[in-house]
Amino acid sequence: MELISPGLGLLFWMVVSFSLVVYILGKFAWKPIMSSIKQREKRIEEALYAAEIAKEEMKQLIFDNEKMKKEAVADRDALLTEARRIRDSIIAEAREKARLEYSKIIESARENIEFEKLAAITDLKNQIAQLSIEVAEKVLSKELADKNTQQAYISDLLKDLKIN
Amino acid sequence: MLLQINTSQSVKAAPVGTGEDFDAGAMIIDHVIDAHEWHLFSIGDKHYSIYLPVILYYNQNFYFFSSRRFDHGYKSYKGFKIESEGPHKGKIVRTIDGTMKTDHDASRPLDFSITKHVVVLFFSIIMLIVIFLTIAKKYKRHPNEPPSGFQSLIEPLIIFIRDDVAKSAIGQEKFEKYTPYLLTLFFFIFFNNLLGLIPIFPGGANFTGDITVAMTLALFTFIITQIIGTKTYWVHIFNTPGVPWYMKFPIPLMPIIEVASMFIKPFVLMVRLFANITAGHLIVLGFISLIIILGQINMLIGYSITIVSVPLAVFMSLVELIVAFIQAYVFTLLTALYFGVAVEESH
Numbered sequence: 001m002e003l004i005s006p007g008l009g010l011l012f013w014m015v016v017s018f019s020l021v022v023y024i025l026g027k028f029a030w031k032p033i034m035s036s037i038k039q040r041e042k043r044i045e046e047a048l049y050a051a052e053i054a055k056e057e058m059k060q061l062i063f064d065n066e067k068m069k070k071e072a073v074a075d076r077d078a079l080l081t082e083a084r085r086i087r088d089s090i091i092a093e094a095r096e097k098a099r100l101e102y103s104k105i106i107e108s109a110r111e112n113i114e115f116e117k118l119a120a121i122t123d124l125k126n127q128i129a130q131l132s133i134e135v136a137e138k139v140l141s142k143e144l145a146d147k148n149t150q151q152a153y154i155s156d157l158l159k160d161l162k163i164n
Numbered sequence: 165m166l167l168q169i170n171t172s173q174s175v176k177a178a179p180v181g182t183g184e185d186f187d188a189g190a191m192i193i194d195h196v197i198d199a200h201e202w203h204l205f206s207i208g209d210k211h212y213s214i215y216l217p218v219i220l221y222y223n224q225n226f227y228f229f230s231s232r233r234f235d236h237g238y239k240s241y242k243g244f245k246i247e248s249e250g251p252h253k254g255k256i257v258r259t260i261d262g263t264m265k266t267d268h269d270a271s272r273p274l275d276f277s278i279t280k281h282v283v284v285l286f287f288s289i290i291m292l293i294v295i296f297l298t299i300a301k302k303y304k305r306h307p308n309e310p311p312s313g314f315q316s317l318i319e320p321l322i323i324f325i326r327d328d329v330a331k332s333a334i335g336q337e338k339f340e341k342y343t344p345y346l347l348t349l350f351f352f353i354f355f356n357n358l359l360g361l362i363p364i365f366p367g368g369a370n371f372t373g374d375i376t377v378a379m380t381l382a383l384f385t386f387i388i389t390q391i392i393g394t395k396t397y398w399v400h401i402f403n404t405p406g407v408p409w410y411m412k413f414p415i416p417l418m419p420i421i422e423v424a425s426m427f428i429k430p431f432v433l434m435v436r437l438f439a440n441i442t443a444g445h446l447i448v449l450g451f452i453s454l455i456i457i458l459g460q461i462n463m464l465i466g467y468s469i470t471i472v473s474v475p476l477a478v479f480m481s482l483v484e485l486i487v488a489f490i491q492a493y494v495f496t497l498l499t500a501l502y503f504g505v506a507v508e509e510s511h
Contacts, residue, residue: 002197002254006376009276010198013285014380021289022348029296030344033322036303043308
């Protein structure tokens with residue numbers, strides 16, 4: 001019976017104290033605590049949202065970078081191909097030019113040699129003719145020193161003539 | 165509690181080993197009910213208690229005196245005594261002048277004494293205010309820092325009450341207005357439940373298991389529910405929608421049921437808290453009494469039964485730790501649900 005019979009005094013103190021604690025905690029504890037927690041949660045939410053946006057931007061950035069890199073690679077490749085082509089053409093052109101120059105030089109050298117050869121031959125001919133004449137002159141002058149011999153020679157020559 | 169067990173507050177119950185009869189029932193009841201003195205321990209026949217002030221209002225007069233005057237219930241003072249039997253046992257009553265006999269014709273004085281449970285009440289509210297104002301200061305000083313220390317122990321509970329009790333029971337729009345009350349209620353019950361489990365002063369009292377305390381808390385729930393009740397709420401009680409007319413007229417069956425449920429709800433709330441917490445204290449005390457009862461039959465049996473009784477009492481205390489939380493949670497949740505019903509708008 002004692003267990004379930006309420007006491008008036010305790011009821012009174014309980015009502016007074018509990019009202020007081022509800023008021024004091026409500027005004028000085030829960031108010032700042034709840035607003036602080038709420039504020040913090042809001043901040044966290046915003047931070048998460050911002051992080052999400054940053055992530056999205058980062059993704060875009062990486063994507064852009066990738067694209068730029070790809071473009072750069074393509075550009076480089078194109079440039080390299082172009083350069084290679086130019087180099088090849090330059091080399092080919094130079095080669096052609098050199099070949100032409102070479103053949104020209106060879107041609108002119110050959111002409112020179114031919115010319116020189118001809119001149120040398122002509123000169124040689126002339127000298128041989130000169131020498132022949134001198135030799136013949138000397139032989140003749142020696143051979144024809146006496147009359148008989150001259151006679152015989154002339155006869156010889158005449159004999160040949162007759163045949164001809 | 166263990167400390168209090170070996171000593172008995174009851175003037176009739178004798179300490180262990182004196183050979184006198186040990187009344188386990190009286191001892192246990194004495195431990196779970198309110199008292200005018202806080203009994204700490206007894207050595208032999210000597211009782212060591214904290215004598216609490218008695219405040220009485222009788223015949224337009226206030227009486228202030230120490231409960232020492234009653235000498236553990238053996239003496240009367242200024243015509244008052246602590247009733248030792250009958251329906252008012254433990255309460256202060258008038259005596260017939262000059263004797264220890266109860267004056268059954270006189271009205272009982274209004275007893276505003278600072279009893280054991282009032283001391284617990286004061287102690288707990290001071291503790292709660294100190295704890296939460298300290299934490300609030302921390303929140304104010306570092307509003308955007310993660311919680312640290314004691315704050316991080318309390319914050320999950322605060323968020324639990326706010327999100328899983330207030331928000332889910334009252335609804336998104338209105339919960340913020342009632343969260344502070346629910347938080348106070350929860351921490352008040354939870355803190356006192358835990359305090360009741362600590363066996364040494366100022367713990368160990370069966371404060372939340374006191375019917376008056378449970379009643380007051382239920383009364384707050386009841387009154388607030390009626391005050392915040394919207395038109396929808398009252399229409400629902402007196403003209404329940406969706407019920408055939410013959411349930412309301414000529415005999416207003418539904419309104420009667422609804423009005424009854426209005427009162428039954430807080431009543432059940434009170435009984436649940438009272439019964440759960442008191443039961444926990446009773447069981448632990450029962451296990452300990454077992455040692456003393458058997459010890460009086462034979463010392464050896466008394467010692468050997470401790471092997472069973474003490475682990476069981478410890479186990480019960482651990483269960484009580486869970487009960488302490490669950491009861492605080494259930495009381496708060498049901499209060500929130502009643503608030504939720506009261507503030508619901510028609511839709």
